[in-house]
Amino acid sequence: MIPSTMQDFPLSVAAILRHGARVYGRSECVTWTGGGPPRRATFAAIAGNAERLAAALARLGVRRGDRVATFCWNNQEHLEAYFAVPAMGAVLHTLNIRLFPEQLAHIINHADDQVVIVDDSLVPLLARVVHELPAVEAFVVVGDGDASPLQANGNGAPVLRYHDLLAAEEPGFGWPDVDERSAASMCYTSGTTGDPKGVVYSHRSTFLHAMAVQSASMIGITEADRVLTIVPMFHVNAWGLPYGAFLSGATLHMPGPFMQPEHLTEFIAAEKSTLASAVPTIWNGILAHGDQHEIDLSSLRAGTSGGAAAPRILLERFEQRYGLRIIQGWGMTETSPLGGMAFPPPGVEPGTAEDMDWRLKSGRVAAGVxxxxxxxxxxxxxxxxxxxxxxxxxxxxxxxxxxxxxxxxxxxxxxxxxxxxxxxxxxxxxxxxxxAKDVIKSGGEWISSVELENHLMAHPAVAEAAVIGIPDPRWDERPLACVVLRPGAAATPGELAAFLAGKVARWQVPEYWTFLDEIPKTTVGKFDKKPLRADHKAAKLKVEHVER
Amino acid sequence: MIPSTMQDFPLSVAAILRHGARVYGRSECVTWTGGGPPRRATFAAIAGNAERLAAALARLGVRRGDRVATFCWNNQEHLEAYFAVPAMGAVLHTLNIRLFPEQLAHIINHADDQVVIVDDSLVPLLARVVHELPAVEAFVVVGDGDASPLQANGNGAPVLRYHDLLAAEEPGFGWPDVDERSAASMCYTSGTTGDPKGVVYSHRSTFLHAMAVQSASMIGITEADRVLTIVPMFHVNAWGLPYGAFLSGATLHMPGPFMQPEHLTEFIAAEKSTLASAVPTIWNGILAHGDQHEIDLSSLRAGTSGGAAAPRILLERFEQRYGLRIIQGWGMTETSPLGGMAFPPPGVEPGTAEDMDWRLKSGRVAAGVxxxxxxxxxxxxxxxxxxxxxxxxxxxxxxxxxxxxxxxxxxxxxxxxxxxxxxxxxxxxxxxxxxAKDVIKSGGEWISSVELENHLMAHPAVAEAAVIGIPDPRWDERPLACVVLRPGAAATPGELAAFLAGKVARWQVPEYWTFLDEIPKTTVGKFDKKPLRADHKAAKLKVEHVER
Structure with a gap:
């Protein structure tokens, strides 16, 4: 055995920050203000503010490994915290502003957050739980809005102003050496079942993921890009775009609270965004807005979509109307999130049916995964x-x-x-x-509930359909189709089964059917199959059987 | 402090190989044969052969950490060794086929190479030192050519055939887990002074460097690329292109021993290479070949040049004649090698003087460096x-x-x-x-010898010029210009000093001059300033002084 002679150089958030500040110091973070001119800060200025923020947090008592939470929209100050907190050796905990109060209090306490940085516009949301956060030692409010609701915290924790804190400090905070495997940031899953689970990213994983984001086979952002990060910064590191931007020099476009399609499209047109990243719901909203208004998306070289499967019609409409190719990516909170992106292989002509088929894949495995x-x-x-x-x-x-x-x-x-x-x-x-929890395991084979639902919902009489697996003595499980008919429409189980017969394998067609007034839904609007399974178990559903 | 929850997953050559073999199994390594059809192997086939090679090497007694050397051109088998040797936990030592025999024997012995894989066409070169390699336990010859000169090794080391060894094995070698900081490969510097020095790359450094090679801000290779790797695989991992290709799916074009411009240009035209990477000497040769022959470089989206500064005229001619942009990169054996590439910043119009000025930079700092x-x-x-x-x-x-x-x-x-x-x-x-060893330190300021030489050599009477620093009681050092005049031309020190006066700062103009018949050169044709300094010290140079 001989030793490698390579330097033992840690991969770190501070290294990402140094690169962006020095090599791409002129690149910008542009924050939309919803009316007035956008706020602009160069990466060099962001780095200076991050140094000030770290000095202020240290003065508040934040030490290595302590957790500092953010409860913020996508904006310049959130970006500063993205760098300052991990680079000073503390742990950035990005809080999902859409959590229920009890979940929010739970994760702040579970993570043991000591400081919470909060946008003034979000103070009322945070205030709902402020009396339940015994470990929080300070609140730092971004902006000049009313912060008084936070005073009611039970700890006597001070409520400070972000910009006052920074104004009192000088740049030049010395970033400490860190073990690359130490914690840099954390994010809780928004699991639909049970309590959210915390994932703790390391400096190493953050650096490697940022390298992947700028891989030419993936999003491939460069200094020539202006990236509209619609995906929230509280959602899995905004898909790694902020850190990727500092490695590559891509300018960041931050919408702040202005997530409405009219603001997003105005931002794109005004600042000539070259990329935009959002969940399908947002893309759908932009499309609907475009139905009624003249919008200009011509600066976009691509859009990326993730978080849920984008329907074909969505990709087709953007391509047909705006010449915009939306590329799907796949990932989870647990995967930082980049697991793969569905770029068609070379030789496939954009705009063809083949191209669309590839783009409807969930992704292609990313190098490193x-x-x-x-x-x-x-x-x-x-x-x-x-x-x-x-x-x-x-x-x-x-x-x-x-x-x-x-x-x-x-x-x-x-x-x-x-x-x-x-x-x-x-x-x-x-x-x-x-x-996995929804797939139906029948005779050693798996039946996709989603596929059956999509086919059923394409039937003209069907408004909604959810398919669950029910116990079967011979096949282990068989599908039960729960159908909501459109008002005034009619269809029998036999008709619907026949409709499915040509679309899926014969043995996958459900023989059990029930008709409901509505499908139960989760708080985020997804089908909630747990009550359906419970109702079936309790024999509360009227099930009709058709011969297979 | 809280622990990160990230997996402790090692960055390794085996991981690169797995990605290429599974995700880009259809991409190819194409080896030029100089006449017949090129040899083609998919990445999936390369991976299978790498497994066979590892099994064969293990059977020969190669264990973790043992060194396996290659003495090969750029070809498929060399690529197989690039993966097999590190992935099995051994260390790949790529031998520079252009070393002097004494240097070659020195580094094989210094690295303690146990097996040497050698192309049959290179057997005569290796045979010159075969009796001086006491630690080598086996020679493995690629190809069917005469291998008998290797039998004369003093160890009784067997001389085996690469393809026989592989044919005797099955694919499916189980790659062991490795510590990512363990040695993967090594390369010796070809320093012009003193013995070559060995640099030992780790699995970690190799993986990270391969990520950098596919960064969109750097070479950014993707599956759509066909990369002609003219830079030898014995020269700093062929600039990381083989490993980058397996992460990104880029097809590799391997010229084998056919490094002449007529072969390289035929390869590019026949296989539609999209990128080519070479030192300026090779690019110059292609340009000269193009003076006399019709060549088609239209498939190339760019060329990359490194190893030495490319002259402006070279970049200009390629752009003007072929519309080919050559981008310079900087690195060393010590830097894996990617340290930076000179892509102009966004907004600079290709083909303009500004674009050319940027491209004449040595590079722009790579993310990760x-x-x-x-x-x-x-x-x-x-x-x-x-x-x-x-x-x-x-x-x-x-x-x-x-x-x-x-x-x-x-x-x-x-x-x-x-x-x-x-x-x-x-x-x-x-x-x-x-x-650093050539710069002239005068009065606390530094004078570039290269800059003075370039200006002097632009004078019509000057054939060659080398500038060295000589001791000076007042300024520490002052420049001495050593000039070779063109046959029949004449110029006085005063004339040449006046010629320089408008081109460099006044205090940089040499006041000491000497005229020589020729400038001493190293074996690779660079100016050798050591004998000049020695001759000056020994008062063997006739030095003329002009007033500053």
């Missing part, structure tokens, strides 16, 4: 685009645990069980077909 | 494009030592002293102006 699919018994399945199994991932920016929650069921010998069910083809394109 | 310039006293100098100092670098793919050679003078508190003198501007573009 390893993926596999496994069956119920844990056996690895082939990458043939046919075999269906649970997707598992591993790699240097994939979580291997949850914060203060061992949850071993989520891991399989070093691999993260994603809970997504799907296929992988021989070029690493994967297609998610269902969630 | 930190750079600074320091003066004689070790003080850091500003990034203002004016201050001149020695360039120092640090980062995860920069060496911090040499193999079995502490050489502390090359390091400065964790930074590698590059031995290059230059400036850095406020956007991280750096310009190398001289080598």
């Amino acid at each position: 390893e993926m596999r699919i496994v069956d119920d018994a844990g056996a690895e399945l082939p990458w043939d685009g046919e075999a269906v199994g649970e997707i598992e991932v591993r790699g240097p920016w994939i979580t291997g645990a949850y914060h203060r929650d061992p949850a071993p069921a989520k891991f399989d010998g070093g691999w993260l069980r994603t809970g997504d069910i799907g296929t992988i083809d021989d070029r690493g394109f994967f297609q998610i077909t269902d969630r | 930190e750079m600074r310039i320091v003066d004689d006293a070790g003080a850091e100098l500003p990034w203002d494009g004016e201050a001149v100092g020695e360039i120092e670098v640090r980062g995860p793919w920069i060496t911090g030592a040499y193999h079995r050679d502490p050489a502390p003078a090359k390091f400065d508190g964790g930074w590698l002293r590059t031995g290059d003198i230059g400036t850095i501007d406020d956007r991280g573009f750096f310009q190398i102006t001289d080598r």
